[in-house]
Amino acid sequence: MRAKRVSESLNVMNELVLPNDTNTFGNLMGGRLMYWMDIAAAYCASKHCNAPVVTASVDNISFKNPIKLGHYVHIEAYVTRAFNSSMEIYLRVRGEDTLHQFTYDSNEAYLTFVALDPNDKPRSVPEVIVETEEEQKRYDGALRRRQLRLILAGKMKPNEATELKALFAE
Numbered sequence: 001m002r003a004k005r006v007s008e009s010l011n012v013m014n015e016l017v018l019p020n021d022t023n024t025f026g027n028l029m030g031g032r033l034m035y036w037m038d039i040a041a042a043y044c045a046s047k048h049c050n051a052p053v054v055t056a057s058v059d060n061i062s063f064k065n066p067i068k069l070g071h072y073v074h075i076e077a078y079v080t081r082a083f084n085s086s087m088e089i090y091l092r093v094r095g096e097d098t099l100h101q102f103t104y105d106s107n108e109a110y111l112t113f114v115a116l117d118p119n120d121k122p123r124s125v126p127e128v129i130v131e132t133e134e135e136q137k138r139y140d141g142a143l144r145r146r147q148l149r150l151i152l153a154g155k156m157k158p159n160e161a162t163e164l165k166a167l168f169a170e
């Protein structure tokens, strides 16, 4: 299976915040944003492995800055690392006020997707080729984040998380 560059599946999704997307403060609802993030990340994961994917987990999402009614939402999604059948996708969300010409950070998150074969069983995915310093940094951290989320999901014993433990020992 051919390893693929991060840039080959990079996805930028743009949306306009309309009245039906907002709460009573005129801000984009968190649930609507998470829905868009899931779609943006799923596209990226599916493009990396050229197979159907399902969302296995969503890491912590903190809403730093609200996105206002009438502003644009830009969701950038790229694969940080692929394991056996799973891929970690990083998302960066920004808001844009096109009238006053400024952009701002809204939030960021890591989502994990699993590729499925025609029998809906996990199947292997291509490795990731990193090309930039930022991609390398996120690639390096992916193993620790995977261990933490598998521990929290009850799928890994803490004493098996070698790289994660090493972080606390440093």
Ligand SMILES: CC(=O)SCCNC(=O)CCNC(=O)[C@H](O)C(C)(C)COP(=O)(O)OP(=O)(O)OC[C@H]1O[C@@H](n2cnc3c(N)ncnc32)[C@H](O)[C@@H]1OP(=O)(O)O
Residues within 6 Å of the ligand: 038, 042, 053, 054, 055, 056, 057, 082, 083, 084, 085, 086, 087, 112, 114, 122, 149, 150, 153, 155
């Ligand atoms: C795009 C969408 O919104 S899809 C809709 C929402 N998502 C879903 O409905 C998915 C429902 N869940 C499932 O189908 C299954 O639990 C799966 C496919 C995610 C995992 O299936 P399992 O039978 O548990 O498979 P298994 O234990 O062999 O793990 C397969 C991979 O999933 C990973 N995985 C399993 N659970 C998690 C989790 N909670 N967090 C992160 N990764 C996980 C494993 O680490 C493994 O990765 P690897 O092959 O790279 O080592």
